Amino acid sequence: MSNIPRKKVVLFTSKNIKPFISRNIGLNLIVLYLMIFFIFFSNVESKKNIVNQGYNEFIIKERKEKDEFFKNDKDSPLLELTKMKFKGLNYYPPDLSFKFRARLILFDKNDTIDMLTTKNDFRKMIRYGKLEFIYSKKIYYLTAYLPIKNQEYFFVPFTDKTNNKTTYAGGRYLDIERKNMTDVYDLDFNLAYNPYCAYNPKYSCPIVPKENQLKISIKAGEKIFKLK
Numbered sequence: 001m002s003n004i005p006r007k008k009v010v011l012f013t014s015k016n017i018k019p020f021i022s023r024n025i026g027l028n029l030i031v032l033y034l035m036i037f038f039i040f041f042s043n044v045e046s047k048k049n050i051v052n053q054g055y056n057e058f059i060i061k062e063r064k065e066k067d068e069f070f071k072n073d074k075d076s077p078l079l080e081l082t083k084m085k086f087k088g089l090n091y092y093p094p095d096l097s098f099k100f101r102a103r104l105i106l107f108d109k110n111d112t113i114d115m116l117t118t119k120n121d122f123r124k125m126i127r128y129g130k131l132e133f134i135y136s137k138k139i140y141y142l143t144a145y146l147p148i149k150n151q152e153y154f155f156v157p158f159t160d161k162t163n164n165k166t167t168y169a170g171g172r173y174l175d176i177e178r179k180n181m182t183d184v185y186d187l188d189f190n191l192a193y194n195p196y197c198a199y200n201p202k203y204s205c206p207i208v209p210k211e212n213q214l215k216i217s218i219k220a221g222e223k224i225f226k227l228k
Contacts, residue, residue, distance in 0.1 A: 052096060059094040059190055070199075077196040077203060082227070090223040092166075094190050098220035100133040102187035104144065112148070118170070118197050119204035124148040125155065133187050135216060142187070143211050144176065153177055154185075157208040158192075160218040167223055168198045171208040192221025199225055 067088045070076045078086060106129040114122035125145040132141055144154040159171035172192040176185055195205035 055096055055099075056094045062191070063089065063091060077199045079200060082199070085227050087228040090226055090228075092190075092220050092223060095220050098189040098218060100135070100187040100189075102131040102133040102142075102185050104129045104131055104183045104185055105141075106183075110146075113145075115145070115206045115209065117204040117206050118195075121204055123206050125206075126151075128154065131156065131185060131187055140214060140216070142214070143209065146178070151178065155206075156187075156212070157206055158212045158214055158218070159208045160214040160216060162217050162219060166219070167221075168194045168225070170195065170198070170205070171212075172221060189218050189220040192218065194222050194225060 067086075070078055070089065071083060071086050076083065107127055111127045113125050113127055115125045116122060125147055128144050128146045130141045130143050132139060134140075142156050142158055144156050147153075147155055154176040156174040156176060157171055158174070160167070163169050163171055172194055174187070174189070174192055176187070179185070196203035197205040
């Protein structure tokens with residue numbers, strides 16, 4: 001007779017099958033939930049990547065077309081000697097975090113102002129409203145102006161903390177197509193561009209009004225012009 005103690009055998013009866021089934025059902029549910037979460041998260045990330053890729057391609061296409069204009073068009077602001085050496089403008093990489101859905105808040109009265117330029121002359125503009133956007137959980141505003149001669153687009157000049165460091169010292173501009181029946185606009189700083197006087201001193205460019213001087217760094221859009 002063996003001295004090795006025999007293990008207690010538990011019969012697989014109807015009394016002990018219920019806890020066994022319950023444990024397995026609970027485990028299976030956890031696995032199922034994890035699978036659903038993983039599939040959902042993967043789909044969200046996949047869609048996000050597709051959106052980012054499509055947006056990046058759009059921005060790169062826009063920039064290539066602008067480079068072609070600057071290089072070859074008779075209306076390019078570049079001097080002829082500069083055109084010969086020109087290989088493209090300088091930009092921040094496309095960044096969707098600098099594209100905002102902004103709310104246009106109309107002013108009670110649309111005043112016509114004389115906006116001073118770099119040649120000490122003036123451009124007549126209508127102070128139409130202010131664009132409200134949220135960045136890093138804080139609210140910011142930029143005034144949208146309507147040029148007297150072309151009211152199809154809002155003119156939104158601005159300065160920020162990158163000026164005279166990585167971007168043009170005098171600030172940059174945005175043109176936003178004016179729409180009817182809506183107060184929500186895309187405020188896309190990836191489309192921010194330099195005034196023509198950044199390339200050629202013969203041009204007269206509107207100076208950014210004090211009310212559009214942002215106290216944040218907008219690391220998007222066009223940088224300081226340098227020959228590559």
